Amino acid sequence: MCSFYRGTIERVIIGCITVWYRACTVSCRMALQRIGKTTSKIIGAPLPSLTDIFNTCLTRRAISIADDTSHPAHSHFRPLPSGRSLQEELEKLRASHHELKNEKDALALKQQVESLHSEHETENKSHCDTVEHDLHLIDTMKAEKDALKVEKATLKAKKDALKAEKDALKVEKATLKAEKDALKVEKDTLKVEKDALKAEKDTLKAEKDTLKVEKATLQRELETEKLTHAERVGQDLQLINTLKLEKDTLKVEKDALKLILHKGHLPYLVFDFYINSAILFIFCRRFERYPVP
DSSP: OHHHHHHHHHHHHHHHHHHHTTTOOHHHHHHHHHHHHHHHHHHTSOOOOHHHHHHHHHHHHHHHHHHOTTSTTGGGOOOOTTOOOHHHHHHHHHHHHHHOOOHHHHHHHHHHHHHHHHHHHHHHHHHHHHHHHHHHHHHHHHHHHHHHHHHHHHHHHHHHHHHHHHHHHHHHHHHHHHHHHHHHHHHHHHHHHHHHHHHHHHHHHHHHHHHHHHHHHHHHHHHHHHHHHHHHHHHHHHHHHHHHHHHHHHHHHHHHHHHHHHHTSSOHHHHHHHHHHHHHHHHHHHHHHSOOO
């Protein structure tokens, strides 16, 4: 494609210079020079000067006429070892025209010059049309090239954006996978802790039920012990009161007996027997009423 562009541009520029370089004005030549510089930048290689290109084209034209035996001006052209341009040949023809002594030869030469001039005009018009078409084609190709560059840059930017988005998605995927694994580990840990708590709860519940049973048993034993203790305390209080009463009675009787003994009514042995009998009687009554548990 690059070779095609280069060949097309060189053909258009060379055609422009060949057709109307000699007859153009100074401004037109400056425009041609600018076009030549732009073309050199586009094709990436320097072009010869405009004069060299024009002379080379005229030389090729003269050589083609000299090689073509059927051409009307063939007899006026010979290959020149010096390689002079077609313009020099035309100047030579004009000079020889004035030197011709034969009017017939002068007329024939005039006809040849007019034929060359007409051919030159035809080629000029054809080349102008070709140049205009080729310039339009160059502008179109240049616009297409710029559009392709813009499209390429856009596609590259989209590709880079997609690549960056893909990398971001990969990172996000890896992060989510790591979070998922962490949550799974945490879930397993919580499940183990839950099972441990459930087992501990069941153990505590069993211990609680056991403690409830033990508590109920202890409460029953305590109530029984309280009742037994209360009964024992009541019995002990009743015994204490009875013993106090009997003690008071014995004290009264003892005082009475002491008084009788003091007056000498009973001997001492009788008194001692009476006292011991009374004490034995009291204790016998006590054991009869309150047997030892």
